[in-house]
Amino acid sequence: MRNPLFRRVISNMAAPHAVDGVDGGSRETELILPDSSSSGGEKRPQFGTRFLTDPRQVFQHNAWDNVEWTEEQETAAKKKVLENNQPLPQEKQDEYDTRANEYWNDFYTVHENRFFKDRHWLFTEFPELAPQFSLKQESHLEESEAASTGDQEQSQEVEPISLSDGNFPGSTATYRILEVGCGVGNTVFPILKTNNDPGLFVYCCDFSNTAVELVKTNPEYDPGRCFAFVHDLSDVEANYPIPDGSLDVLVLIFVLSALHPNKMQGSISRLARLLKPGGVMLLRDYGRYDMAQLRFKKGRCLSENFYVRGDGTRVYFFTQDELHELFTAAGLEKVQNLVDRRLQVNRGKQLTMYRVWIQCKYRKPAETQS
Numbered sequence: 001m002r003n004p005l006f007r008r009v010i011s012n013m014a015a016p017h018a019v020d021g022v023d024g025g026s027r028e029t030e031l032i033l034p035d036s037s038s039s040g041g042e043k044r045p046q047f048g049t050r051f052l053t054d055p056r057q058v059f060q061h062n063a064w065d066n067v068e069w070t071e072e073q074e075t076a077a078k079k080k081v082l083e084n085n086q087p088l089p090q091e092k093q094d095e096y097d098t099r100a101n102e103y104w105n106d107f108y109t110v111h112e113n114r115f116f117k118d119r120h121w122l123f124t125e126f127p128e129l130a131p132q133f134s135l136k137q138e139s140h141l142e143e144s145e146a147a148s149t150g151d152q153e154q155s156q157e158v159e160p161i162s163l164s165d166g167n168f169p170g171s172t173a174t175y176r177i178l179e180v181g182c183g184v185g186n187t188v189f190p191i192l193k194t195n196n197d198p199g200l201f202v203y204c205c206d207f208s209n210t211a212v213e214l215v216k217t218n219p220e221y222d223p224g225r226c227f228a229f230v231h232d233l234s235d236v237e238a239n240y241p242i243p244d245g246s247l248d249v250l251v252l253i254f255v256l257s258a259l260h261p262n263k264m265q266g267s268i269s270r271l272a273r274l275l276k277p278g279g280v281m282l283l284r285d286y287g288r289y290d291m292a293q294l295r296f297k298k299g300r301c302l303s304e305n306f307y308v309r310g311d312g313t314r315v316y317f318f319t320q321d322e323l324h325e326l327f328t329a330a331g332l333e334k335v336q337n338l339v340d341r342r343l344q345v346n347r348g349k350q351l352t353m354y355r356v357w358i359q360c361k362y363r364k365p366a367e368t369q370s
């Protein structure tokens with residue numbers, strides 16, 4: 001316990017109740033990532049730019065990037081997770097699985113669009129979402145032409161379609177992005193605002209019809225550029241309203257972790273089929289031993305590293321290797337797989353919160369036929 005940061009995290013772990021709005025197993029600030037957080041009034045770019053070299057300086061800023069964990073800290077985290085690893089009975093597990101979308105509907109009925117913040121950090125982390133800002137992606141722009149066919153409001157219940165049919169929402173677009181588990185659009189609306197490529201079309205889906213309704217009734221929802229639909233991504237038999245091989249980018253932001261671990265591989269493999277050769281899947285999600293995992297109390301564990309929150313929604317905490325396995329087994333190639341260990345600081349309460357997120361980009365090989 002020589003390291004003062006270690007002392008602090010242990011004291012946070014020991015406190016069973018809310019720390020800065022965070023408590024084990026209930027809704028929290030876990031997903032409210034800083035939005036170009038400022039300290040001392042200055043704006044700074046997202047992620048990876050401020051390093052804590054002198055632990056005595058910890059309360060000088062709101063957040064520190066790429067924080068190294070001590071061995072003692074890692075051991076304490078493992079111990080905490082093991083202590084909690086007493087899975088709930090199977091019938092409870094089944095209920096959380098079969099009623100998963102109802103729990104999310106309830107969540108959005110309560111919070112509407114007030115819970116998650118717009119994810120503006122997306123464009124520094126994933127320039128593919130607004131490629132006109134990235135020199136690397138210039139070739140997409142050359143093909144751009146006006147989209148908007150008016151097809152967008154057709155029913156989501158579709159017959160299987162092929163790319164050559166041209167009979168699907170956004171069929172004339174030259175750059176297609178799909179976000180799965182879009183919630184109320186905190187990723188989709190920033191994309192539509194930031195990416196003004198006239199050839200862009202954005203699809204988004206969620207299995208919560210309450211969330212999708214909130215997307216569609218948002219004044220920023222433009223059916224000429226966007227198509228929102230209800231879809232359970234773990235239902236691998238269900239059709240998407242877009243053909244296989246049609247997407248340039250697929251986005252999963254804190255959604256894969258909400259699925260039962262047994263359904264993750266099937267879901268990722270199904271999604272991979274939707275990508276064009278050369279298309280990319282982008283993910284940001286919870287990493288193993290993230291503060292949100294360590295704060296779960298006993299009685300919330302469903303299986304190893306998989307938990308149910310107080311509101312009935314579920315969450316898994318990944319390792320980089322697990323995600324690598326899921327993507328490569330779906331035939332994708334690694335472009336990026338990194339762990340973002342961030343130390344968030346509540347300077348007022350003099351508390352530290354160790355966050356662990358994983359960020360991945362995996363590409364469908366160019367030569368693969370879909």
Ligand SMILES: C[S@@+](CC[C@H](N)C(=O)[O-])C[C@H]1O[C@@H](n2cnc3c(N)ncnc32)[C@H](O)[C@@H]1O
Nearest residue numbers: 104116181182183186206207208232233253258
């Ligand atoms: C933590 S929220 C993240 C929402 C959004 N991606 C964001 O970053 O603001 C997880 C979302 O995944 C959705 N979700 C969970 N399981 C799903 C499934 N099997 N199919 C589709 N959506 C799902 C939930 O309804 C919820 O909107």
